Amino acid sequence: MNDVHLLLGVQLVKAYTGSMGIAERKERQRAELREQILRVARDIVVKEGFPALSMRKLADAVEYAPATLYLHFENREAIAKELCVRGFQELLAMLEPAAQVEDPLERLPKLAEAYVRFGMEHPETYRLIFMEDAKLSTALFGDHPEGPGPRSFGVLVQVFVDLLSAGRLEEGTKPEQLAEVLWAGVHGIVSLRLTCTGFPGTPADELTQVLVTTLVKGLPGLKAGRAQKKVR
Amino acid sequence: MNDVHLLLGVQLVKAYTGSMGIAERKERQRAELREQILRVARDIVVKEGFPALSMRKLADAVEYAPATLYLHFENREAIAKELCVRGFQELLAMLEPAAQVEDPLERLPKLAEAYVRFGMEHPETYRLIFMEDAKLSTALFGDHPEGPGPRSFGVLVQVFVDLLSAGRLEEGTKPEQLAEVLWAGVHGIVSLRLTCTGFPGTPADELTQVLVTTLVKGLPGLKAGRAQKKVR
DNA sequence: CGTCGTTCATGAACGGTGTTCACAAACCAC
DNA sequence: GTGGTTTGTGAACACCGTTCATGAACGACG
Known part of the structure; x- marks a missing residue:
């Protein structure tokens, strides 16, 4: 495996994995954001209850625009599920x-x-x-x-x-x-x-x-x- | 227009009850509208579930403006209660x-x-x-x-x-x-x-x-x- | 290096929600 | 008829979930 999770390391890997390494990193970042959204959403639900989980509030909490959430989840219900x-x-x-x-x-x-x-x-x-x-x-x-x-x-x-x-x-x-x-x-x-x-x-x-x-x-x-x- | 809302027998009563009869009638009409609101609200809840009961839809169904509902109930939750x-x-x-x-x-x-x-x-x-x-x-x-x-x-x-x-x-x-x-x-x-x-x-x-x-x-x-x- | 195409992020908008409030109309008492 | 009270309302506010055209970032390729 590669030693560091830095951009540098990835490109080294890319040297012999071809373009696969960079795609991997993007995929990982994508998954990470998805995970962060879910983490924050969980926090809100646990603290204030599910009805208090609004897309705008969630977007605010993860510091993205509301529309961005829809790049990772079909809708609010998908998050709930x-x-x-x-x-x-x-x-x-x-x-x-x-x-x-x-x-x-x-x-x-x-x-x-x-x-x-x-x-x-x-x-x-x-x-x-x-x-x-x-x-x-x-x-x-x-x-x-x-x-x-x-x-x-x-x-x-x-x-x-x-x-x-x-x-x-x-x-x-x-x-x-x-x-x-x-x-x-x-x-x-x-x-x-x-x-x-x-x-x-x-x-x-x-x-x-x-x-x-x-x-x-x-x-x-x-x-x-x-x-x-x-x-x- | 207003003959729809008018109840026939009321004026007869008023003839000898003086101004008390009219207050009664108004009170009765008030109670009646309240009851009608609740009836219609119940219908909506039974048919489409409580989340589908919106003040605007309810107001539409009883043929009043939304704000009128607030003359009879403190808020949506009061109706629910x-x-x-x-x-x-x-x-x-x-x-x-x-x-x-x-x-x-x-x-x-x-x-x-x-x-x-x-x-x-x-x-x-x-x-x-x-x-x-x-x-x-x-x-x-x-x-x-x-x-x-x-x-x-x-x-x-x-x-x-x-x-x-x-x-x-x-x-x-x-x-x-x-x-x-x-x-x-x-x-x-x-x-x-x-x-x-x-x-x-x-x-x-x-x-x-x-x-x-x-x-x-x-x-x-x-x-x-x-x-x-x-x-x- | 520059250009191109894809991906990612967004602001603005649409139609909906509960609720409030200044205003108008209807009504009754005088 | 006049005044005061009740009854009703349109418009507005602050939210909501969701969509979509626009723009920015970025990797691939010549």
């Missing part, structure tokens, strides 16, 4: 450690806790991914089946697949359905906390525990007794 | 029949089903209430403690209060926590269906059933056995 993908990758990364716990029944609460924690620690990112625009989240699952979306969901499914294949769940149980229920549960917790901020409510982590233990063991000490005379 | 309250009242109304089932264990699935059905049948209204802006949903719970928000939540709490007071739940169980978990579950189901439209997913009503039975009875046929040798 990219931020979504990256946010979802962060979420997946947060799930990963929990996903490696061996016993599925230990793994389950850890996954749930990690999921909720991500939502509470990155509220604006979470909002962007799941609550801002249907087109964004839809793209995460519909576009390519091996993106972070389906992969994260797969992690949840795996819990129940493992339980099932170890003979610890009733046969015929559908792991995907249980995973969906779990997902709905944790998403519900995060999502309600993020929108209905005025609600009294149990702290999110405590609520997550209740959710998981209830899903696993059912209502605590439930007596199935038939309806006696009305008590209300 | 009012639509939220009314939407939530609809939701509460949908819960009401289910809420009157006597046996709490029968009531629970019916409530869940009604909640989810509302979300699926009025997606844009549901979005507006719970997913559009934190300030909106927050206001529903924080502003006045006897609005449809807290009341709806109360209906969910009642299920577990009834179970508890009938001695069918372990003592020390907190009904509010269970209600929150249930709420998070159904909200999660609706909310995921509304945003991640591309997701394969079980139909919402079926998923609701799985959620409820799992919350009540726990994982189907779960064997608590300790982790055997890894199967993965």
Whole structure:
């Protein structure tokens, strides 16, 4: 490789790579600007929320004219979509450690806790991914089946697949359905906390525990007794 | 021109109520216009979603100048807030029949089903209430403690209060926590269906059933056995 | 070295948004 | 009819996302 990332070095390379070196540099600079735009955009979203991300403000922040942004992204939504993908990758990364716990029944609460924690620690990112625009989240699952979306969901499914294949769940149980229920549960917790901020409510982590233990063991000490005379 | 806006019976009333009748009429007309604005706004939201509700479009639809809207509402958000309250009242109304089932264990699935059905049948209204802006949903719970928000939540709490007071739940169980978990579950189901439209997913009503039975009875046929040798 | 063609960046504009405000018209009381 | 209050409005302001012709920089080539 070339020693220095200077213009000089590039032209030396060009001496024997032909015009390829200079094209490389231009490509690298292009990618770098694209990356910078995304970095700044992320900052704005995290700090002020997605609705506050305007093309003009973003252009100002990266010190380019607004029109320049359109040389690197088709439109504002394209930027949002990219931020979504990256946010979802962060979420997946947060799930990963929990996903490696061996016993599925230990793994389950850890996954749930990690999921909720991500939502509470990155509220604006979470909002962007799941609550801002249907087109964004839809793209995460519909576009390519091996993106972070389906992969994260797969992690949840795996819990129940493992339980099932170890003979610890009733046969015929559908792991995907249980995973969906779990997902709905944790998403519900995060999502309600993020929108209905005025609600009294149990702290999110405590609520997550209740959710998981209830899903696993059912209502605590439930007596199935038939309806006696009305008590209300 | 003005005979369009004129209401016939009013002048008769004025004949013996003196100047009070005319003030009444004006007040009524004022309220009527306010109501019409809200009606039209609701139509737009239901048909095209809340982001498509612009003051200019709304003004056009009610055949007034945009500035006129500000004589009846402080701003766009005030309109949204009012639509939220009314939407939530609809939701509460949908819960009401289910809420009157006597046996709490029968009531629970019916409530869940009604909640989810509302979300699926009025997606844009549901979005507006719970997913559009934190300030909106927050206001529903924080502003006045006897609005449809807290009341709806109360209906969910009642299920577990009834179970508890009938001695069918372990003592020390907190009904509010269970209600929150249930709420998070159904909200999660609706909310995921509304945003991640591309997701394969079980139909919402079926998923609701799985959620409820799992919350009540726990994982189907779960064997608590300790982790055997890894199967993965 | 100069010229040419491509790439990159931009200012200005278009049509949209929420909101405000000075002004005018309608209306009722006197 | 006159005055005062209510009701309605057009025009403006400051934003927004997006487009497009114009211009500048730059590498390739003669």
